[in-house]
Amino acid sequence: xxxxxxxxxxxxxxxxxxxxxxxxxxxxxxxxxxxxxxxxxxxxxxxxxxxxxxxxxxxxxxxxxxxxxxxxxxxxxxxxxxxxxxxxxxxxxxxxxxxxxxxxxxxxxxxxxxxxxxxxxxxxxxxxxxxxxxxxxxxxxxxxxxxxxxxxxxxxxxxxxxxxxxxxxxxxxxxxxxxxxxxxxxxxxxxxxxxxxxxxxxxxxxxxxxxxxxxxxxxxxxxxxxxxxxxxxxxxxxxxxxxxxxxxxxxxxxxxxxxxxxxxxxxxxxxxxxxxxxxxxxxxxxxxxxx
Amino acid sequence: xxxxxxxxxxxxxxxxxxxxxxxxxxxxxxxxxxxxxxxxxxxxxxxxxxxxxxxxxxxxxxxxxxxxxxxxxxxxxxxxxxxxxxxxxxxxxxxxxxxxxxxxxxxxxxxxxxxxxxxxxxxxxxxxxxxxxxxxxxxxxxxxxxxxxxxxxxxxxxxxxxxxxxxxxxxxxxxxxxxxxxxxxxxxxxxxxxxxxxxxxxxxxxxxxxxxxxxxxxxxxxxxxxxxxxxxxxxxxxxxxxxxxxxxxxxxxxxxxxxxxxxxxxxxxxxxxxxxxxxxxxxxxxxxxxxxxxxxxxxxxxxxxxxxxxxxxxxxxxxxxxxxxxxxxxxxxxxxxxxxxxxxxxxxxxxxxxxxxxxxxxxxxxxxxxxxxxxxxxxxxxxxxxxxxxxxxxxxxxxxxxxxxxxxxxxxxxxxxxxxxxxxxxxxxxxxxxxxxxxxxxxxxxxxxxxxxxxxxxxxxxxxxxxxxxxxxxxxxxxx
Numbered sequence: 001x002x003x004x005x006x007x008x009x010x011x012x013x014x015x016x017x018x019x020x021x022x023x024x025x026x027x028x029x030x031x032x033x034x035x036x037x038x039x040x041x042x043x044x045x046x047x048x049x050x051x052x053x054x055x056x057x058x059x060x061x062x063x064x065x066x067x068x069x070x071x072x073x074x075x076x077x078x079x080x081x082x083x084x085x086x087x088x089x090x091x092x093x094x095x096x097x098x099x100x101x102x103x104x105x106x107x108x109x110x111x112x113x114x115x116x117x118x119x120x121x122x123x124x125x126x127x128x129x130x131x132x133x134x135x136x137x138x139x140x141x142x143x144x145x146x147x148x149x150x151x152x153x154x155x156x157x158x159x160x161x162x163x164x165x166x167x168x169x170x171x172x173x174x175x176x177x178x179x180x181x182x183x184x185x186x187x188x189x190x191x192x193x194x195x196x197x198x199x200x201x202x203x204x205x206x207x208x209x210x211x212x213x214x215x216x217x218x219x220x221x222x223x224x225x226x227x228x229x230x231x232x233x234x235x236x237x238x239x240x241x242x243x244x245x246x247x248x249x250x251x252x253x254x255x256x257x258x259x260x261x262x263x264x265x266x267x268x269x270x271x272x273x274x275x276x277x278x279x280x281x282x283x284x285x286x287x288x289x290x291x
Numbered sequence: 292x293x294x295x296x297x298x299x300x301x302x303x304x305x306x307x308x309x310x311x312x313x314x315x316x317x318x319x320x321x322x323x324x325x326x327x328x329x330x331x332x333x334x335x336x337x338x339x340x341x342x343x344x345x346x347x348x349x350x351x352x353x354x355x356x357x358x359x360x361x362x363x364x365x366x367x368x369x370x371x372x373x374x375x376x377x378x379x380x381x382x383x384x385x386x387x388x389x390x391x392x393x394x395x396x397x398x399x400x401x402x403x404x405x406x407x408x409x410x411x412x413x414x415x416x417x418x419x420x421x422x423x424x425x426x427x428x429x430x431x432x433x434x435x436x437x438x439x440x441x442x443x444x445x446x447x448x449x450x451x452x453x454x455x456x457x458x459x460x461x462x463x464x465x466x467x468x469x470x471x472x473x474x475x476x477x478x479x480x481x482x483x484x485x486x487x488x489x490x491x492x493x494x495x496x497x498x499x500x501x502x503x504x505x506x507x508x509x510x511x512x513x514x515x516x517x518x519x520x521x522x523x524x525x526x527x528x529x530x531x532x533x534x535x536x537x538x539x540x541x542x543x544x545x546x547x548x549x550x551x552x553x554x555x556x557x558x559x560x561x562x563x564x565x566x567x568x569x570x571x572x573x574x575x576x577x578x579x580x581x582x583x584x585x586x587x588x589x590x591x592x593x594x595x596x597x598x599x600x601x602x603x604x605x606x607x608x609x610x611x612x613x614x615x616x617x618x619x620x621x622x623x624x625x626x627x628x629x630x631x632x633x634x635x636x637x638x639x640x641x642x643x644x645x646x647x648x649x650x651x652x653x654x655x656x657x658x659x660x661x662x663x664x665x666x667x668x669x670x671x672x673x674x675x676x677x678x679x680x681x682x683x684x685x686x687x688x689x690x691x692x693x694x695x696x697x698x699x700x701x702x703x704x705x706x707x708x709x710x711x712x713x714x715x716x717x718x719x720x721x722x723x724x725x726x727x728x729x730x731x732x733x734x735x736x737x738x739x740x741x742x743x744x745x746x747x748x749x750x751x752x753x754x755x756x757x758x759x760x761x762x763x764x765x766x767x768x769x770x771x
Contacts, residue, residue, distance in 0.1 A: 132432065136757055138739035139416065146743050146757060169771060231748070236771075245539025252534035254703070255527065255546065255749045262771050269770035272434060281747050282759045285722045287732045 014044040014190075016051055016214060017197035019058035020207020026050050031215070033190060036101025044190050047215035049223040052155075052182065056229050058208030059153045059180035066209045067150050067178035075125035077204045078176055082118040084199040089115075091195050092164055099189035100163060113268060114168040120270075121172035128177065128276050141289040148280035150178035151257060152231035155224035157217045159237040163189035165267045167196060170236050173275035175210055179232075182211045182224060186237065190214040218243055225250035232257035232279050236265070296609070299616045301403045306394045308480065311341040314349055314503060315486035317356035318496025323349050325504060330479055333400035334613050334622040334657040342479050345502035350471075350511040353500040357442040357469040358517055360497025365469050366439060368495075370426030377422030377464060379492040384415035387488065391481055395453055396613040398480040400622030400658070401576050403614050413738055414457035417756070420740035421465035424761055428466065431758050437765040439467030440543055441519035444512045446533075447482075448525045449475035449624050450579040450680075454738075456482050458755045459522055460499060461740075466764035468520065469498045473512055476505040477625050510536070518542060520764065524581075527678075527704075527749050545753025545763045547581065547745055549678040550706030553699035554584030554735060555689075555721065558593045560711035564733065566600050569684070572709055572735040574608065574662050577623055578682040581750075582707035584735055586675060587686045588695055594688045598666060605662050606649040620682060623658040632660050632681035639665050639674035644685070670701055678704070692717065696724040705747030709735045728754070 014033075015022040027048035033041045069077070085092070089111050096107035133147040154174045159166035163186040174181045185193030197212045213220060217238065224230055225247040233251055238244045238261050251258050259278040311327070313320040323343025330339050345353065365373070384391065391414075392407040401410070428437045443463045447455035452474055463470050474482035486501045502508060506529075513521050513536050523533050524547040537544050554572045556565050572584025589597050613621035623629040640646050648661040660681055668675050668685040675685045689695040699708055708725040710718055710732045718732045728746045731737060738744065743757035753763045 132759075134758065136739065136741040136743070138737075138742050140737070140739070142734070142737065144739070144742050146759060151747075241539060248538030249535045252531045252538065255531060255534065255548065255751060257752050262769065265771035267771045271771060272767060272769045273432075274767060274769040277762070281728060281752075282743050282745070282754050283722075283725075283728055283730065283747075284743050284757075285730045285732065286734055286737050286742070287718065288734050 012042070014042045014194050014214070016045045016047055017200065017212040018051065018055045019211070020201065022197070022201070025215070033099070035098045041098060042191065044194070044214045047213035047220055049220060051213060052220045052223050053227070055182040055211040055213060056153060056224070056227055059182055059211055060229055062206045062208030063150070063153060063180040066175070066180060066206050069178065071126035071129070074176060074178065075122045078118055078122035078125060078172065080203040081199060081205065082115050082122060084203045085115045085118065085196070088195060088199055092192055095192040095195050096164060099191050100161060110162050110165050114165045117165065117168050118172050121176045124276065125176050128273065132273060132277060132280070133282070136284070143287045143289055144284065146282050146284045148177065149283050151279045151281055152179060153229060154179050154181045154232045154234055154279050155221065155227070155230045156181055156183040156234035157221060157237035158183055158186050158193065159265070159267070160186045160188050162267055164192040164196065166236070167193050169267050169271065170234055171210060173271070174234065174279050177276060177280050179279050180209050182213065184213050184215065184217045184220055184237070187216060221247055222250060225256070226253055228254050230256060234259050234279070235261050237261065296617045298612070300612060301393055301614045301616060303393055303397065303614065305390045306397065308340050308394070312343060312479070312483050312503070314343050314345055314353070315483065315499075315501040316349070316353045317500065318490065318494070320486070323503070325349065325508070328476060328505070330398060330477060332397050333624050334654070336656050339398060339480065342503045344504040345508045347511050349502060350508065350515060353471045353502045354442060354512070354515045354517050356497035357471050357500050360495055361441055361469040364495045365498050366467055370428060370467070373464065373467065374422045374425035376492060376494055377418050377425060377461065380488060380494070381415050381418035381422060383488045383491055384411065384418060388412065388415065391453060391484060393614065394484060395481050396621070398478050399449065399452055400613050400624050402618040402621045403616060404618070405576060410451055410454045413740070414454045417457035417461045417740040421461035425465040428761070428765065431761050431765070433762055433765050434767040437767055440764060440766055441468060442517060443468045443470045443520040443522060443764065444515065444518040445470055445472040445522045446509045446512065446525065447472065447474055449478040450576060450581070452478040453481040453485065455524055456485060458524075462755070462760050463522070463764050464498065466761060468764050471500045471502060471512060473502050473504060473509050476503070479503045513537065522763065523547070530751060543763070546751035547753070547755060548749065548751040549704055550581045550583065550746065550750050551586060551676065551678055551702045551704045552582055552584050552707040552709065552727065553586045553588050554709035555588040555695050555699060555711065556590060556593065556597060557712035557717065558590040559713045561713060561733065562593070562597065562600065565711040566597070566604050568709060568711060568733070568735045569601060570604055570608070573684045574620060574682050575736050577621055577660070579624060579628070579680055580736065582729060582736065584709050585679060585683070585685060587684055588698055589686060589688050591688045591690050598664070598686060601664065602647065602649070605664070608649070608651070608662055610651050610659065610661065611654060620662060623660050623681065626658055628680065629658040629660060632679055632683060635674060635677060635679045636663060636683055639668070639672060639685070642672045644668045644672055644674060670698060676702065692721065696721065700724070700726045703749040706750035707731065
C-alpha cells in the first residue's frame with residue numbers, strides 16, 4: 001500500500017507472544033487474515049499444540065514470581081499496561097476498524113473502554129481480597145481467616161468480538177490476582193491482540209505471565225484443556241457447544257476449574273467480580289488463640 | 292501400656308431402627324422400585340435394616356417433586372420463612388442429638404465420642420448458621436439480587452453421613468434451592484432419620500428428597516436433565532466422572548474430593564500438642580477423612596524422638612466397640628474399604644517402607660484396622676501419593692522450610708495442610724506457600740459452619756461453609 005507521500009509501507013510480521021518473546025509458530029504455519037471486506041491484511045502465525053505447550057511452560061515459570069508479587073505491585077503493572085495502551089490508541093483504532101469493519105467512532109470507543117477496563121482491574125489488585133475474603137467467627141478459640149489466592153495457569157479463549165475489549169476483559173481479571181494466562185486471540189480479528197502483545201512487551205509484565213496465541217481454538221484448546229499443568233479454563237470465546245463440551249470433558253482429567261462462555265455477553269457493562277472468583281481459590285487458615 | 296477400662300457402652304435403646312426403609316419423596320416415605328439392599332453395623336456385621344434402592348422412575352419422581360416444590364412453594368417463600376424452617380430443623384437435630392449420634396455410630400462404625408461431640412453438633416450448627424443467611428442473601432457479596440439455582444442434586448460419602456448431609460442441604464435451602472440428596476449406600480440411616488426431622492419441622496413436601504442407592508442411582512441423579520446444580524463429595528475418580536457427565540450442560544458443579552495432606556512438624560513445635568495433633572490428624576474417624584493428615588513431615592532433627600513419642604501415644608489408643616465412650620478407634624466402614632486399606636499398606640511394605648502398629652486386640656467380628664505408621668517412606672511410594680482413607684500414617688522428613696513446602700505441595704491433591712511451630716512468622720509464611728484450601732496451624736481437623744472448606748487442584752472446586760460456600764448455590768447476573 002502506498003501512503004500519501006508515495007512511501008512504500010513497512011509491513012509488520014505478525015507473530016505469537018510466548019514467554020515475553022515474539023516467536024513464529026514452530027509449525028511454520030501462518031493463516032491469512034483479511035479485513036471486513038475480504039482484502040488481505042496479514043499472514044498471522046498459526047499456533048500449534050507445541051506452541052501451546054511452550055506457552056504453558058512459560059506461564060508456569062512466570063506464575064512462581066508473579067503470584068508472589070505484592071498486590072500494590074500487581075496493580076501498578078496492570079496500570080502500566082493501560083498507560084502503554086493509551087499511547088497506542090491510534091494503532092488499536094486502526095486495527096479494530098480494519099478487522100471489525102466498524103466506524104472510527106466505534107473503534108475509538110472500544111479502545112478507550114479496553115484501556116479503562118484495564119485500569120478498573122488494576123485498581124482491584126489490592127482490594128479484591130478484602131471484598132471476597134474475610135475472617136470467620138468460628139465457635140472456638142481460633143483466629144480463622146479466608147483469603148483468595150490465584151489458581152495457577154489459566155488457558156483462555158478470547159471472544160471473536162469485540163476483539164480488543166473482549167481480550168482485555170478476559171485477560172485482566174485472570175492476571176490481576178496473580179495467575180498466568182495463555183490466551184487464544186479472536187480467530188477472525190487477531191490483529192488487535194497482536195498490537196496488545198506489543199503493549200505487554202513494552203510494559204512491566206513478567207515474561208510468560210501473559211501469552212497470546214493466534215490460531216484456531218478448535219485445534220489448540222483440546223491440548224490445553226487436557227494439559228496437566230493447566231489449572232483452569234476460561235471458555236469465553238468458545239460459543240460452539242460441541243467444542244465447549246469436548247473441552248469440559250478433557251478438563252475433568254485434572255479437575256480443572258472451567259468458566260463457560262457467557263450467554264449474550266455485554267462487554268461494555270461494568271463487570272462483576274465473577275471472573276475474579278472463577279480463577280481464585282479460597283484458602284482458610286486456622287490458628288489457635290492462647291497465651 | 293494402656294490402662295484397663297471397664298466397658299462403658301452407650302445404650303442403643305434411644306434408637307428405633309425400622310426393619311426396612313423407603314425413599315423420602317415429596318414429604319412422604321414411598322417404596323423404591325429398584326433392588327433393595329441392606330445396611331450393616333460394620334462393628335458387628337449385623338444387618339441393621341433393609342433399604343430401598345431408587346431406580347430411574349424413583350429418581351424422576353424425586354426430581355419432579357423437588358421441581359414442583361421449588362416452583363410452587365420454596366422459591367416464592369420469603370427468606371425469613373425459609374430461615375425459620377432451617378432454625379426449626381437445627382433445633383430438632385439438637386433435641387434428637389443423642390439418637391442421631393448413636394444411630395450414626397451404629398451405621399458408620401465411628402466412635403460415639405466423635406459422633407456425639409463432633410458430627411451431630413456440627414451438623415445442627417450448619418443448619419443454625421445457614422438459617423440466618425436465608426433472608427440476608429443480598430448482603431453476601433453476590434450482587435444485589437442473588438437467586439437460587441433451582442433443583443440441587445447432592446451426593447455424599449459415608450465418612451461423616453449426617454454432617455455431609457448438613458453441609459449440602461443447609462446452604463442449598465438457605466439460598467432457596469430444593470434438593471434431592473443421595474446418601475452413601477453403606478450409611479443411609481441418619482439421612483432417613485433426617486427425613487423424619489423434616490416431617491416434624493413441617494418442611495413443605497418436596498423441598499428435601501432423600502433417595503437411597505449406590506453408584507447407579509447417583510449417576511441417574513447427576514444425569515437428570517431437570518437438575519440445575521450438582522454437588523458431590525467423594526473420591527476424585529468419581530468426581531472426575533461427574534465432571535465429564537456434567538460437561539456441556541448448564542448444571543453448576545462443586546466437587547469436594549480426595550486429599551493427601553501434609554502435617555508438617557518443625558523442630559520448635561510444641562511437641563506434646565503436636566503429637567496430639569498428629570494422632571487427631573490421621574486417626575480421627577479411623578482416617579476416613581478426606582483432609583486427614585496422612586503424610587507426616589518431620590523436621591529431621593526431631594524425627595526420631597517424635598516417632599518414638601508417637602508410638603508411645605498410639606499404644607494408649609483403644610480400638611473397639613464404637614458405642615463405648617472410651618473408644619478412640621472404631622470400625623472401618625465396610626469390607627470393601629478395609630480391603631483397600633490392606634492392599635495399600637501391603638504396597639507400602641512391598642515398596643520398602645517400614646510398618647509399625649501397636650499391640651492391639653482386634654475384635655472377632657466386624658471390620659477393623661489397627662493404627663499404623665510407616666517410616667522410611669519416600670515421595671515415590673504409593674502410600675505417600677495415594678489416598679488410603681484409613682488409619683495409616685506415612686512419615687517423611689525434611690531439613691529446611693523450603694524442602695517442607697516442596698514436599699507438602701508435591702501432590703495432585705490440595706485439600707488441607709498442618710503446620711506445627713512456635714514461630715508466628717513461619718506459620719504465616721508456610722500457610723502462604725501451601726497449595727491447599729484449609730491450613731491448620733498448631734491444630735488439625737477443625738471444622739465450623741462459618742469456615743469455608745474445600746480444595747485446590749484435584750481435591751475439587753467450590754467451598755462449603757462460610758459466605759463463600761453460599762455462593763455455590765446462588766446465581767448472579769454477570770454481564771459477561
